[in-house]
Each structure stands twice: as structure tokens, then as C-alpha cells.
Amino acid sequence: NITDSDPDGRLTVTDKDVKLQEIALAKNEGKELTKEEKQRLRKEKKQHKKNKKDDKGPPEKEKEKEKASVPAPSKPATQSPAHKAAPAPVHASESAAAAEKPAKSKAELRAERRARQDSERTSKQGKKEGGQQSASSKPKATPNELQPVVKRLPEHVQVDDPAALKKLAKKLERQQVPLRSDYGYKVSLFSHLHQYSRKSPPTLQISIPATVIHPSIVRLGLQYSQGIIAGSNARSVALLHTFKQVIQDYSTPPNEELSRDLVNKLSPYISFLSQCRPLSASMGNAIKYIKKEISNIPSQCKEEEAKGKLQACIDSYINEKIILASEAISKYAIEKISDGDVILVYGCSSLVNHILCKAFEKQRKFRVIVVDSRPRLEGREALRRLVKKGIRCTYVLISALSYILPEVSKVFLGAHALLANGYVMSRVGTSQIALVAKAYNVPVLVCCETYKFCERVQTDSFVSNELDDPDDLIVTRNGKSHLENWQTVKSLGLLNLVYDVTPPDFVDLVITDLGMIPCTSVPVVLRVKNVDQ
Amino acid sequence: MPGADKETELSERIEAFLSELKRCGSGAGSLRGSAETARETTSLLRRITAQARWSNAGDLMEIIRKEGRRMTAGQPSETTVGNMVRRVLKIIREEYARSRGSTEEADQQESLHKLLTSGGSSEDNFRQHFTHLKANVIEAINELLTELEGTTDNISMQALEHIHSNEVIMTIGRSRTVEAFLKDAARKRKFHVIVAECAPFCQGHEMATSLSKEDIETTVIPDAAIFAVMSRVNKVIIGTQTVLANGGLRAVNGTHTLALAAKHHSTPLIVCAPMFKLSPQWDSALQELVLRSFCFLLPGEILSKVNAHCPVFDYVPPELITLFISNIGGNAPSYIYRLMSELYHPEDHEL
Numbered sequence: 001n002i003t004d005s006d007p008d009g010r011l012t013v014t015d016k017d018v019k020l021q022e023i024a025l026a027k028n029e030g031k032e033l034t035k036e037e038k039q040r041l042r043k044e045k046k047q048h049k050k051n052k053k054d055d056k057g058p059p060e061k062e063k064e065k066e067k068a069s070v071p072a073p074s075k076p077a078t079q080s081p082a083h084k085a086a087p088a089p090v091h092a093s094e095s096a097a098a099a100e101k102p103a104k105s106k107a108e109l110r111a112e113r114r115a116r117q118d119s120e121r122t123s124k125q126g127k128k129e130g131g132q133q134s135a136s137s138k139p140k141a142t143p144n145e146l147q148p149v150v151k152r153l154p155e156h157v158q159v160d161d162p163a164a165l166k167k168l169a170k171k172l173e174r175q176q177v178p179l180r181s182d183y184g185y186k187v188s189l190f191s192h193l194h195q196y197s198r199k200s201p202p203t204l205q206i207s208i209p210a211t212v213i214h215p216s217i218v219r220l221g222l223q224y225s226q227g228i229i230a231g232s233n234a235r236s237v238a239l240l241h242t243f244k245q246v247i248q249d250y251s252t253p254p255n256e257e258l259s260r261d262l263v264n265k266l267s268p269y270i271s272f273l274s275q276c277r278p279l280s281a282s283m284g285n286a287i288k289y290i291k292k293e294i295s296n297i298p299s300q301c302k303e304e305e306a307k308g309k310l311q312a313c314i315d316s317y318i319n320e321k322i323i324l325a326s327e328a329i330s331k332y333a334i335e336k337i338s339d340g341d342v343i344l345v346y347g348c349s350s351l352v353n354h355i356l357c358k359a360f361e362k363q364r365k366f367r368v369i370v371v372d373s374r375p376r377l378e379g380r381e382a383l384r385r386l387v388k389k390g391i392r393c394t395y396v397l398i399s400a401l402s403y404i405l406p407e408v409s410k411v412f413l414g415a416h417a418l419l420a421n422g423y424v425m426s427r428v429g430t431s432q433i434a435l436v437a438k439a440y441n442v443p444v445l446v447c448c449e450t451y452k453f454c455e456r457v458q459t460d461s462f463v464s465n466e467l468d469d470p471d472d473l474i475v476t477r478n479g480k481s482h483l484e485n486w487q488t489v490k491s492l493g494l495l496n497l498v499y500d501v502t503p504p505d506f507v508d509l510v511i512t513d514l515g516m517i518p519c520t521s522v523p524v525v526l527r528v529k530n531v532d533q
Numbered sequence: 534m535p536g537a538d539k540e541t542e543l544s545e546r547i548e549a550f551l552s553e554l555k556r557c558g559s560g561a562g563s564l565r566g567s568a569e570t571a572r573e574t575t576s577l578l579r580r581i582t583a584q585a586r587w588s589n590a591g592d593l594m595e596i597i598r599k600e601g602r603r604m605t606a607g608q609p610s611e612t613t614v615g616n617m618v619r620r621v622l623k624i625i626r627e628e629y630a631r632s633r634g635s636t637e638e639a640d641q642q643e644s645l646h647k648l649l650t651s652g653g654s655s656e657d658n659f660r661q662h663f664t665h666l667k668a669n670v671i672e673a674i675n676e677l678l679t680e681l682e683g684t685t686d687n688i689s690m691q692a693l694e695h696i697h698s699n700e701v702i703m704t705i706g707r708s709r710t711v712e713a714f715l716k717d718a719a720r721k722r723k724f725h726v727i728v729a730e731c732a733p734f735c736q737g738h739e740m741a742t743s744l745s746k747e748d749i750e751t752t753v754i755p756d757a758a759i760f761a762v763m764s765r766v767n768k769v770i771i772g773t774q775t776v777l778a779n780g781g782l783r784a785v786n787g788t789h790t791l792a793l794a795a796k797h798h799s800t801p802l803i804v805c806a807p808m809f810k811l812s813p814q815w816d817s818a819l820q821e822l823v824l825r826s827f828c829f830l831l832p833g834e835i836l837s838k839v840n841a842h843c844p845v846f847d848y849v850p851p852e853l854i855t856l857f858i859s860n861i862g863g864n865a866p867s868y869i870y871r872l873m874s875e876l877y878h879p880e881d882h883e884l
Contacts, residue, residue: 187752189765373757374732380831387838394840395831397732399756399787403844429757432790439793461761473753475735482738483753492745493752500761 039106041174156278157464160192172275175268176212178205180275184470187493194278195467201225202275216245217269221276230378232416232452233322233350236282239273240314243290247310251303258306259297266291278466281417281425281454289317321451325513326351329447330358332511333412336445341366341409344437346398347427348378348385349414351447356412357389367392369404373429375472375496398429405440415448420526421457422504422519424448428461428497434506443508446519450512453526461500470494539584547600550577554608566709567613567774571809572681574604574617579674582621582667590629590666591659594622601884610846612775612783612812615884619813619877624673626878632663680860684807685710687860689717695803695858698722700767703759703795705729706785707736708772710805714858715770716747725750727766729759731787733843756787763794770803773849776811778873780851780866786844792853801855808859811873813882 158164159182172179183197203222206213220242223229229238243266250265252258270287273279279287293313297306333355337343343366345352356368368391372379379395386393396404411433417425424430424446434444458464473494474483486492504519514525550573581600587593601618608614688710696702696718704711704726715726726749730737737753745751754762769791773784782788782804795802831841851866864872 189762374730374735374755380835383831383839384835387835393838394842396842397756399732399790400842400844402789402847403786404842427757428755428761432757432760432794435760435793435797436790460764462765473730473755475738477735482735482742486742486753489742489745491748491750492741493750495752495754495758495762497754497758497761500758 154464156194156274157192159194172271175271177268177272177275178202184487185493186467187495189462190465190467190495192463193465193467195470196225197471198226198469199471202272213269213272214242214246214249216242217272221273224273225276231348231350232280232282233449235280236286236451237318237322239283240286240290240318244311244314247307247314250307257299258301258303259295259299262294263291266294281456282452285451285454286317290314321449325449325451326354328513329449329511330355332516333445333447334359334362334364336410336509336511337364337366339365342369342407343367344369344371344405344408344411344433344442345382346371346379346411346413346430346433347373347376348382349447351449352412352414353382353385355447356386356391360389360391367394369394369396369408371396371398371401371404371429371433373398374475376427378427398432401433401436405436405442408437408440408442411437411442411444413444413446415446415452416499417456418446418448418453418510418519418522419458419501420453420455420523421459422522423458424502424504424507424510424519425458425499426502428500431461431500431502431506434502438506444506445509445511446502446507447511450514450525450529453522453529455526458501461497465500466498468496468498470496472496540586543580543584546577546580547603550574551604551607554604554611554614557608557611567611567810568681568684568709568807570611571613571617572678574614575621575674575678575681578617578621579671579678582670582674589660589662590625593670594625594659597621597625598884605884610774612814613809616809616812616877618884619881620677620809621674622881623876623878624677625670626659628666628669628673629659629661629663632666632669633661681809684809684860685713688805688807688858689713691858691863692718693721695770696722696724696768698724700724701727701765703727703729703763703766703769703791703800704740704771705737705759705787705791706731706772707740708805710807711770711772712740712743714805715744715749719744719747719749723750725752727752727754727762729754729756729787729791731785732756736785756790759787759791760794760797763798763800766795766798766800768801768803769795770805773804773806773810774846775814776804776806776857776869777848778813778815778870780854780857780869782849782854783846784849786847789847789849789853792849796853802853803856803858804854805858808861808872808876811869811876813873813877 155164155168169179180194180196180200180202182195183200184195186193186195201222202225203218206218220229220238223238224235229235246266246269247262250258250262252261266287270279290310290313293310297309301309329351337359341364343356345356345368359366368386370379370383370386370393372383372395374397383393383395394404413424413426413430413433415424415426419425426446437444456464470486471494473496474481474486483492483494486494507519510517510519510521512525517525554570578597578600581597582593585593585596587596597618601615601622604618605611605615692714696715700722702715702724704715705728718724726741726744728737728741728744728751730741730753732755741751741753771784771788771791773782773788775783777783792802794800831839851869854866857864857866857869861872
């Protein structure tokens, strides 16, 4: 839209505008813009921004467009909205410098920038400037130094901030990813989060066949948004397999390097997926790993070789972090299950189900109580798997917890992520189970692979969460559904939370592939992992 | 013969009441509030007093006890029936004592002093005949009925003393008392209500729609989110099915979890319960298992291999409760035993 990119209202009719019109047309048709067209758009916007800058004075914050206008190959994390990567003031200053020299050719400019980056990085390491340093280069350079980190707030918890929303809209427009609009009345406590309806996934706004976004990513996004693929492990594995497909189909354009271009290609895909459903902590860690692997590909590597290497990396990641980890965790957990036990599980955790099946194979005598909750009713799936194995099961809803808990000897819970302050983020209702189990003095064991550990900290379930479709709460009993027209009633709201955080004092033990640790040892594990990498 | 007709009519009415109770219990009929049950029981007892054949107080008490046993056996979980029977028995005792002219109403209570000094039986057999006893008893029962009709209003009148503006109040399931309480407060104050839906019957939905019609900001949450949102809640106000003799509650399932979460966050738990819900029973192990309406959640071939449980009530110990609001005012759970001794005679605890 040409008028949008011209905030001062100046419409100069030149052949430049004709070019811009063509670009806009191409965008509306869903075709991918060529590199030239993108560069033109960027230049145009930069020019206007520069004029505005001159009028208003120096900018206070770096605008995302400036950063993006300089391809930032070693900072792939900044473009992903789910990551709290530090802003890159290094590149902002360079972009300002670059804007004053539009005459040089692109390749020369880029070479200059790269040289400057390297020199500045080495000098910075030598000087050790405190303050604004990027988090991703820190652990590599100085793992034992405690340096202050300026983190950028992820977009998905800033829905009540109109400036952040505008930024997101512009970024998605640039990446040609459809923007998903919120649905329904949001409870005021959660006005900072998105709330989407399952009936309108972003795939509806994409033209078929999809040319901008890889079709398997579109399919994955649809599967996420409809809940067909659910569960932390399942989502990560599906994501990694899809990325393998993407890498397979990728071909490096001329004059580009695979290590930088592939990362740029992945960014719109990631934005699209997070529009379909906010990324989980495990997916975030997997994406970080892939981007790191891609950027570590040496430039003289041939394309086929590089692709093969990346696919092998992904396979080994899945194998190590998910499959072998669950074997290790099962081994530890089976030691904790004795004959005659009554084990309580909640919802459907693939890891906990795996442990129970393995224990049953090892001839342990126990029975299982599956606790389930509305509206997802995931416990039915767990029940199906356990009954198929032949394990004796009982089924209750979560409101019957106080009734059933006196006969329980242990509680096994799965986790979505383990936060750095020891809190366990898991399906909503987990904290309730831990609370009541504590009141009845029943031990609570959480099973979690180490790739789900994340550096975030959180003390309650409000500041960062996911709001599911509120229409799921509507139910018909005795032929009447009371909440059917909840949208028409002004003061009625439905709240369908997806996650909640369990304080560490309710959890007795965390079983990970590194061993059995208390909840509070999570930051230790994170530090050890960072040093290793 | 008019007498025989009256008797058959009376027994018909009792039978009708019993079958009504049984039907409500099994969920086939329409769900009745406890207040309605209490009123119907009391009017039935008044009819028995008026129409049955008795000559002295002892006979009347026997008849009422017998009918009371039948009625409670019809639906054991509906404790208001038994409570009303006990109230009427106490009324009869009092009227008898007044007719006899003894001013010792305090005589009725057990005391160590009485036990030691009385020696023989201070109780007579209620065999004396008084002409005005019938009229007096019926008048007292009428007073009881008026009291019953005003309970909800009395409780709602206290609402403004307990709810300030901009509060977040949490409740669970559907309680008519709490609904009236909140609606009364909403006339003058603005606050926010969070309703836990209480699966699998989801009565919370009805409560939420009814509250939101009065322009109260309401949010419906699933049971699993109770602990997650509890940190933002200022007060928890619930109703109950029965108040037990030790100050504990027998309330709808999920209430114990709610009470534990409130205790963890030090949120006050307020129970709105009229006095006719006070029952001299202790926590009985009686639980109703309602499997029928629960089965829709599971497919058939799995259901045959698992045990599914769906309890209807929860026991909440008195340590988790902060305050009882009843039609006679606010009380701490530690005072409930005292209130009970005023309402019922110790010999009537076992019908």
C-alpha cells in the first residue's frame, strides 16, 4: 500500500511509484517479491524514515525496520518474536551509516559491513563494554562473567500495547505472513495476551498453492492451530521434521550464502507458525539450535553437503534430546515405582505414558488413576494408551481430586517447560494437583527432558500464558447450553487458560535425563548446558 | 368417615412427598433447592400434626419420628428433611414444657450439674394431655415456616457488610443463596465475579449467566484453573449442601480443592448457609456416585475396562473456613456446635 509507506502525505508521481505499484500488486497476488523489489521497498521506507528523523531529531529506540534493512546474519534470534534476544545496537549504528551510502553496490556494502562487524566484535571483547551486549554472543565469549542482559519483551505478551501491535503488523506484512485477529471478549486480567478462535486459522488467508510460505509449514501451522498436533514433544518433533523438508527443498539463490540466506528464509515461517499457535519453550530451544547449526556451516561447504549435514544434525537432536532422553528418564523413574503403587497422572503427557508402559513391561505391579479436566479432556487419550497396554486404570475428573487422593501413593506429572526460578510450567490444573497432593502428603514427581528448560522466570500464571478458544467451554447438558450466546451478554467472559505454573515447594523431585534433581537446580543445568555449547 | 379420609389423604401426601424426594435424588426430576425441600417438609409436618390422631405429646413425637425416619431413608443425602424433623420435635418439647408451666427451658440442655444432682429421670414421658398443645405446636410451626421464607433475604441483607467495591470474588457451582447475596451487593457496589464451572454438570454456567444478567462482571473458568487464578481473588464465597456439626461442610465436589487453594493464598473463605442446613451429623462416608451422566465422556470399549468415579459431594474441614453467614448473622466455624445445641435437642440427633 503506497499511501501507508508515505506518512508525510507526499505523493510524488514518478516511475519509482510505478515500480512500487508493481511491488504492491505482486504482494497482493501472493507472489514472493524478488530481492530487488524488496530492496526498493526498504529504501523507500528508509528514506521516509530518514526525513522524519531529520524533522524530529534522533530516534529514541531502534525501529525494527532499520534493523531488518541490514541483513543481520549472526543475529537470527532478533527476528523471531518468541525469543527475548537483545537488541543489536551494533547493527543499528551500522545501518545508519549504510543509509548514507546508497551508491555502492550491494555486495561491496555487505562485505564492508561484515568486516566492520568482525572488527568491532573483537574490539568489544577486548574492551568488555558493559551495558548493552547481545545475549547470544555472551555465553560463547565469557561463560563465567555475570553480565547484565537487556532482553526484549516477546510480542505475544504485549497485545495491549498498540505500538507493539503496529510493529508486529508491519513485520508480518513485510514477511507476507497473514495477521491473525483476536476473537471474543477477553477477560481484563489477560488483555495483554492473544485470544484466537479455532474457526479462523491464519491458513484461511493464504492463497493456495502457497508460494511465499512452504506448503509443509502451512500444513504444520494448520495442525497446530486446530489442535491436531498437541503436546510439547509432538510439536517439537513435527517442527523439526518439517524443517528437514524445508531444507531439502531449499536451493541457494546466486550470490547468496546458505548459512545466511537459509536463516532469513526460516524467519517468515516461524512468524507464521507463531501466528497459528504461540511457540512453546521446547520449540524455541529447537529453533535456536537449528539456527546456530545453520550459521555455523562454513562458507566453502557445497550445498548438498551442507543440506545433508543439517539434516543429520536435526536427526541427532531428535534422537538425543527426545528419544534417548525419554529412555534415560524411564530408567530413573522405574526405580521410583514399587509394587502395589497407586500412581496418579494428569492429562496426557507422552513422557509419563512412556514411563508407565515401560514399568508395566518390567513387571511392576501398580495401578493408575488418570485425572482429566474440561475442556480439553486429554486424559481420555492417556487412558486409551494405558488400557491398550493392559494397565488397570481409574478415571476421574479434576474436581474429584480430594475424593480419590487418599488412596494414591505417588503423583507423576509431565511438564511443558521448567523455568529458571524452579517453577514448573505445565498444563493448567497441574498446580492444583500438586497443591492437593501436598495437603495429603503424597509425593509429586515431575518428569521433564532437559531440552525443555528455559531461561525465563515467572511467578504466576498471568504474565505469560496462552488463551485458548473460549467457545470450548460451551457445553450442552440436558439439552440446554447456557453459555451459547455469551458474546451477546456484555458482562460475561469465558476464560480458557492453557498453562499454569507450579511453585517449586509443591514438587518433590524432577526426573531429567541428567538424573534426579530438585526443582531449584534448573539454572545449574542451564549453565552447564551453555558452557558445553 | 371423615377421619379415615383424612388419614388416607395424609398418607397419600406423605407418599407423594417421598417419591418426589427419591426422584430428585436420582436426577430424573427437576432439581429442587434445599429451601424448597425444607418448606415442603415443614408444611407436611404441620399437616401431620393437624390431621394425625394423637392424644399427648409423646404420641405426636413418635408419629413424627416414624415419618421422619421414612423420609430421610428415601433420600439420605437430602439432610434438610431430617433437620426440619428435628426442629419440629424440639418445638414440641418446648411447647410441652411451656404448657406444663416449667420455666426451665435450659432444662433441655445436658449439663454435668444436672446429671449429678438430678438422680432420677427428670424427663417425664410427655404423657400429659394438654388441650391447647395442638394449637400451640401448629402456631410454632407457622413461625418456623415464616423464618424459612425469610432466610435468603436475611442473608442477602448482610451482603454489603462483606463486599467492598472493585473486589474479585470467586465462587463454585450454583448456589441460590450466593446468587441472591451477590445480586444484592451488586445493586450498590461494582465488583467482579469468577465462577468455577464445576464439571461434569457445569452448574456454574447457569450461575454465570444469571449473574451477568444483573450487569455483574462475570468470568467462567474451568475447574482446572482454580489455583491458577486464585492469586488475584480477594474473597471466596460459596454455598453448601450441609453444614456439619464440627463446623465442616458437605459441599459440591471441587470445593475442597477451592478451599485448599484459598488457604494457600490466605484468601478468606465465606460460606453462606441458612440455619436449616445445619445438621447434627458428623462427616459420614456417604457419597453418591453418579455414573450415569458421566459416561458420555468416555467411549464404550474403554469404559468397560476402567473404573470411573464421580462423587457428588466433598468434605471440607473447618480449619479451611473463615466465616459462616447465616440468617441469624455471621459466625466462626468454632461456634457452630453451640448453635446446633440451640436448634436441636440432643436426644433427637438420632431419629
